[in-house]
Amino acid sequence: MRGQVSECQEGTLIGAQVHDGLVSDSGNAMTAVLLPYDAREVVTVADAAALAGGRSQRTVRNWVEQHGIGRRIAGGKIDVSRVALQMLLDGDRKALAAYQEHGRSHPLVRLYFERFGLAGLVV
Numbered sequence: 001m002r003g004q005v006s007e008c009q010e011g012t013l014i015g016a017q018v019h020d021g022l023v024s025d026s027g028n029a030m031t032a033v034l035l036p037y038d039a040r041e042v043v044t045v046a047d048a049a050a051l052a053g054g055r056s057q058r059t060v061r062n063w064v065e066q067h068g069i070g071r072r073i074a075g076g077k078i079d080v081s082r083v084a085l086q087m088l089l090d091g092d093r094k095a096l097a098a099y100q101e102h103g104r105s106h107p108l109v110r111l112y113f114e115r116f117g118l119a120g121l122v123v
Contacts, residue, residue, distance in 0.1 A: 031068045032103035033081050038121050041081050042070075048080040052089060063088060068100050083112045 034041060043051065048060045048070075061078060064070040067088055070080035087096040098106040104113060104122045113122050 031071075031100045033068055033084050033100055034071055034079060035103065036123070040118060041083055041116075041121060042079045043082045043085070045078050045080060048082070048085050051082070051085060060085075067096065069096070083109075083116060083118065086116070087112060 045057045045060045045064075049055050049057045052060065060080060063085075064072070064078055064080060067084075069084035069088055070078055072078050081099075084096060084099055087093075087099065092108075095108040095112060099109045099112075102109070104110070110119070110122050113119055
């Protein structure tokens with residue numbers, strides 16, 4: 001299934017492309033990160049920078065673009081998945097790729113959601 005998305009549950013993804021349930025925002029690779037959207041998984045860019053040991057907000061925004069750890073909502077605000085951020089910080093490329101390709105239900109991804117007390121978000 002391919003088409004445009006105007007809204008995704010609680011988050012708005014205007015102009016995003018959908019293919020087989022995955023979302024591509026701004027022409028980036030398709031990703032299942034933050035789908036379905038749930039604010040309990042989200043941290044701000046500023047909070048993500050602090051969690052990343054005081055990295056700059058610019059670095060976090062670059063990571064969102066380069067590593068797919070979040071998404072730009074409605075062409076403005078950037079939401080960062082705290083789960084995907086931790087995968088990146090841990091150097092766990094397999095888990096991050098599994099999240100991006102398969103979503104929250106993959107066994108490698110499930111472990112991170114459980115670690116953050118977000119097991120209820122795993123579908």
